[in-house]
Amino acid sequence: MESAHGPTSRAAHRREVHFADDEIIVSKTNLKGIITYANDVFLRVAGYTEDEILGEPHNVIRHPDVPRCVFKLLWDTLKSGNEIFAYVLNQARNGDHYWVFAHVTPSFDLDGKPTGYHSNRRVPHADALAAVKALYAQLRQEEQRHAEPAKALDAGMQMVLGLLDKNSITYDEFVFSLSKHTQLASV
Amino acid sequence: MGAITLDTDQASAVADGTDARAHTANRIADITSICERAARGDLEARITGMYGDPAWEPLALAINRMLDIADSFVREAAAAMEHCSHDEFHRPILLRGLKGAYRQSAAVINHAGLKMKESSDQIRYIAHLATETASNVTTVAAACEELTGSTSEISTQAEGSAKLTQEAVSVARKATEAVGELNTAAKKVDKIVTLITTIAEAVGRINDGADAISHSASQQVQATSEITRSINEVSQNTSLISKRIGSVGGPGKGGV
Numbered sequence: 001m002e003s004a005h006g007p008t009s010r011a012a013h014r015r016e017v018h019f020a021d022d023e024i025i026v027s028k029t030n031l032k033g034i035i036t037y038a039n040d041v042f043l044r045v046a047g048y049t050e051d052e053i054l055g056e057p058h059n060v061i062r063h064p065d066v067p068r069c070v071f072k073l074l075w076d077t078l079k080s081g082n083e084i085f086a087y088v089l090n091q092a093r094n095g096d097h098y099w100v101f102a103h104v105t106p107s108f109d110l111d112g113k114p115t116g117y118h119s120n121r122r123v124p125h126a127d128a129l130a131a132v133k134a135l136y137a138q139l140r141q142e143e144q145r146h147a148e149p150a151k152a153l154d155a156g157m158q159m160v161l162g163l164l165d166k167n168s169i170t171y172d173e174f175v176f177s178l179s180k181h182t183q184l185a186s187v
Numbered sequence: 188m189g190a191i192t193l194d195t196d197q198a199s200a201v202a203d204g205t206d207a208r209a210h211t212a213n214r215i216a217d218i219t220s221i222c223e224r225a226a227r228g229d230l231e232a233r234i235t236g237m238y239g240d241p242a243w244e245p246l247a248l249a250i251n252r253m254l255d256i257a258d259s260f261v262r263e264a265a266a267a268m269e270h271c272s273h274d275e276f277h278r279p280i281l282l283r284g285l286k287g288a289y290r291q292s293a294a295v296i297n298h299a300g301l302k303m304k305e306s307s308d309q310i311r312y313i314a315h316l317a318t319e320t321a322s323n324v325t326t327v328a329a330a331c332e333e334l335t336g337s338t339s340e341i342s343t344q345a346e347g348s349a350k351l352t353q354e355a356v357s358v359a360r361k362a363t364e365a366v367g368e369l370n371t372a373a374k375k376v377d378k379i380v381t382l383i384t385t386i387a388e389a390v391g392r393i394n395d396g397a398d399a400i401s402h403s404a405s406q407q408v409q410a411t412s413e414i415t416r417s418i419n420e421v422s423q424n425t426s427l428i429s430k431r432i433g434s435v436g437g438p439g440k441g442g443v
Contacts, residue, residue, distance in 0.1 A: 024284040026255045028231070037233045039255055040248055050238050083266050103281070105262050107231055115231065120259045122283045172270075173277045184279040184304065187297050 017096045019045050025100060025121035033058045047093035063091040067139035069156030078117055081106055085175045087124055087132040099124050128179035214243055230258040260289045264296055276304035382424050389417045
């Protein structure tokens with residue numbers, strides 16, 4: 001296990017890093033997506049110091065293998081004032097990667113005014129991860145068919161919406177259906 | 188921004204060792220402020236800027252972890268219950284990452300959500316049955332209405348049949364009366380024919396009497412008397428025939 005809080009190795013190795021099942025990676029951003037808080041698990045797994053990560057945009061940990069349409073779906077949902085769950089591959093500072101089951105919610109002040117976003121990230125269940133990896137590979141392939149970013153993003157979104165429409169379920173229902181451990185009857 | 192970061196002046200003061208007590212007082216004040224905000228329900232505040240300070244880092248981490256788990260639980264529980272309130276039961280509180288009382292409470296809430304789902308399913312089933320029953324009642328009502336229409340039509344047709352029957356009976360009665368009248372007329376005609384035959388016989392006898400006059404003068408008076416009697420008889424029969432003929436009438440009067 002890497003150092004709890006200090007900077008991790010910046011070697012260019014690419015490996016999957018893990019965190020414990022009973023840990024939660026926590027971060028907060030302002031409305032522009034700038035990080036205002038990262039807990040100790042975040043710092044350890046992503047390999048940043050607090051000084052390094054505060055003030056950075058949250059996409060600093062974005063991994064290029066995640067289809068762009070996933071982030072569009074995430075931000076569109078957040079901006080509409082709703083929570084969203086998503087399986088996301090994050091990239092550590094040294095290029096390592098780690099899968100998370102992210103729960104992102106808007107934050108509000110005591111008057112109900114939105115102040116930023118809060119992200120809790122858990123260890124994803126293995127049964128869901130297999131399906132997610134296959135789906136994301138298809139989405140990436142679809143997006144890569146288009147040279148123009150906007151068209152690539154739209155193509156990915158259309159594929160996601162088509163999948164949901166084909167199965168007559170919402171995105172929320174879909175994401176919770178991926179693992180038996182995230183279904184009400186099983187938890 | 189929720190996080191409170193200790194400023195560099197405080198760090199410098201510590202380094203200089205000139206105002207350690209003030210530095211400590213400031214940090215305590217900052218931490219107290221964050222805890223008070225949390226007590227008021229503001230779970231956004233976090234302590235930052237204490238990493239690397241062995242005296243304060245453990246305390247800052249402990250408080251942040253406490254806030255992180257409380258914040259996480261509140262967001263999870265609220266969202267899960269909100270989904271339940273919309274009859275959406277696909278979103279439980281995720282137990283992974285929760286510990287102790289938080290995990291136990293999450294399990295209790297999830298169990299309650301499951302019960303709500305069962306109740307909701309039952310309500311949907313009952314509503315489905317009610318809708319189905321209403322549909323059946325509507326169908327039966329339509330059938331009854333149709334039956335009523337058919338019955339009314341049958342009644343109308345029966346009424347028409349009754350009229351036709353009454354008319355048929357009336358016609359039959361009139362036909363019977365006509366046949367009776369014809370029968371009576373036929374009997375009268377028969378009697379007339381009998382009388383005519385009698386008259387013919389009487390005329391024959393008159394002829395015979397006339398022949399007898401020429402043969403026997405002695406028998407003249409007797410013959411004359413016979414003739415007179417026959418003539419009277421013919422006269423009477425003729426009169427009777429006239430009356431009978433007058434009374435026959437025939438079927439034409441009260442005919443069918």
